[in-house]
Amino acid sequence: MTDSPLMPVYAPSPANFVRGEGARLFDASGRSWLDFIAGIAVNGLGHCHPALVAALKAQSEKLWHVSNLYQTDLQRSLAQRYVDATFADVVYFSNSGTEAVETALKVARRFHATNGAPERIDIIGFEGAFHGRTYGAINAAGNPNYLDGFGPRLPGYVRLGWGDHEALKAAVASPTAAAVIVEPVQGEGGVRAMPESCLVGLRELCDAHGVLLIFDEVQCGAGRTGKLFAHEWANITPDIMTVAKGVGGGFPLGACLATGRAAEGMVKGTHGSTYGGNPLAMAVGHAVWDELTKPELLEHVRRVSGHFTQSLEGLKDTHPDLIVDVRGKGLLRGLKLSVDPLPVRTACFERGLLCGTAGDNVLRFAPPFIIDEKDVSEAIGIIDASLSAVRASKAA
Numbered sequence: 001m002t003d004s005p006l007m008p009v010y011a012p013s014p015a016n017f018v019r020g021e022g023a024r025l026f027d028a029s030g031r032s033w034l035d036f037i038a039g040i041a042v043n044g045l046g047h048c049h050p051a052l053v054a055a056l057k058a059q060s061e062k063l064w065h066v067s068n069l070y071q072t073d074l075q076r077s078l079a080q081r082y083v084d085a086t087f088a089d090v091v092y093f094s095n096s097g098t099e100a101v102e103t104a105l106k107v108a109r110r111f112h113a114t115n116g117a118p119e120r121i122d123i124i125g126f127e128g129a130f131h132g133r134t135y136g137a138i139n140a141a142g143n144p145n146y147l148d149g150f151g152p153r154l155p156g157y158v159r160l161g162w163g164d165h166e167a168l169k170a171a172v173a174s175p176t177a178a179a180v181i182v183e184p185v186q187g188e189g190g191v192r193a194m195p196e197s198c199l200v201g202l203r204e205l206c207d208a209h210g211v212l213l214i215f216d217e218v219q220c221g222a223g224r225t226g227k228l229f230a231h232e233w234a235n236i237t238p239d240i241m242t243v244a245k246g247v248g249g250g251f252p253l254g255a256c257l258a259t260g261r262a263a264e265g266m267v268k269g270t271h272g273s274t275y276g277g278n279p280l281a282m283a284v285g286h287a288v289w290d291e292l293t294k295p296e297l298l299e300h301v302r303r304v305s306g307h308f309t310q311s312l313e314g315l316k317d318t319h320p321d322l323i324v325d326v327r328g329k330g331l332l333r334g335l336k337l338s339v340d341p342l343p344v345r346t347a348c349f350e351r352g353l354l355c356g357t358a359g360d361n362v363l364r365f366a367p368p369f370i371i372d373e374k375d376v377s378e379a380i381g382i383i384d385a386s387l388s389a390v391r392a393s394k395a396a
């Protein structure tokens with residue numbers, strides 16, 4: 001038993017942070033950590049970015065919440081900015097990633113029901129996927145660890161092996177197929193980027209069978225790969241896209257974007273949320289978008305991520321026994337290890353670096369975009385020392 005009043009679904013590290021600034025977090029004693037996980041790919045602009053703080057402060061003195069019974073210019077104008085910059089014609093705002101995914105799944109099924117094919121309900125997902133923790137999202141991802149004990153699996157979800165092209169072709173050709181959902185770069189599942197040629201092939205396959213394509217860019221979107229959205233690298237677009245994490249910069253905000261055609265069925269009364277699109281989230285969302293769309297920001301992400309990736313490749317040469325592979329894209333990076341990544345993460349933490357883990361034995365990095373080469377060198381030094389320490393403790 002635990003003496004905590006919190007439902008023990010997490011096992012947080014003992015650190016108790018009280019302040020953040022840029023790429024650093026501080027505990028009450030003033031000790032600092034270099035943050036290379038950024039609240040799980042959320043604080044892309046770093047902690048307490050002055051423009052975000054100013055936007056939240058200013059909005060908090062004007063208007064917090066009115067519900068979607070009333071419209072606000074802030075909501076409309078942020079949606080317009082997303083629409084102008086992407087494939088999408090319409091935007092639905094949520095408070096989190098999993099709600100955005102839930103919306104996307106409903107949009108897809110509703111599309112087919114509206115177009116006279118209510119039997120088209122299958123949501124086709126991939127092994128290693130993560131789409132959040134609602135029932136729809138855990139069924140779409142199909143990870144048994146997250147489904148176990150929560151009752152029967154929902155009907156209409158199909159899970160395919162990563163890279164199983166034959167199974168994919170068969171699933172998409174099925175008369176009950178509704179949509180394919182995929183992360184262009186898998187986050188939780190092991191920081192695996194879907195090859196650009198596969199994304200292109202997937203688009204063609206979906207088009208050939210009238211199946212909608214959903215990109216879950218909750219983790220890999222919002223500038224993290226060096227493009228505003230990760231699918232832009234493949235020069236294709238989805239019918240529906242989910243975003244969250246980075247678009248709020250630390251304020252809870254998510255969105256489901258869609259083409260007008262895909263969202264055809266989402267008429268008045270088909271979906272909703274009390275808080276989705278609230279003025280506080282919208283004000284911060286605008287400030288985040290201002291920063292993300294400065295051309296120098298994405299240029300910086302591409303440059304610094306190139307440097308970081310090269311340095312990780314260098315570490316692989318130094319520790320060929322421990323590092324199997326450098327994975328991911330841009331500033332969403334993973335080191336696939338030959339050992340459990342958890343002790344390495346702990347060793348990094350003890351030396352002042354925060355990083356994460358992901359499935360498939362991966363040590364995960366999602367630093368804020370504002371890091372510079374000095375930060376990268378510091379992080380690489382700590383990862384290097386941590387790998388050596390873990391090797392030494394294994395030998396002992």
Ligand SMILES: *Cc1c(COP(=O)(O)O)cnc(C)c1O
Pocket residue numbers: 095096097098099101130131132133183187188216217218219220244245
């Ligand atoms: C984190 C994540 C989600 C869920 O977002 P929440 O805000 O935790 O609900 C969904 N999809 C992907 C790809 C994610 O990384």
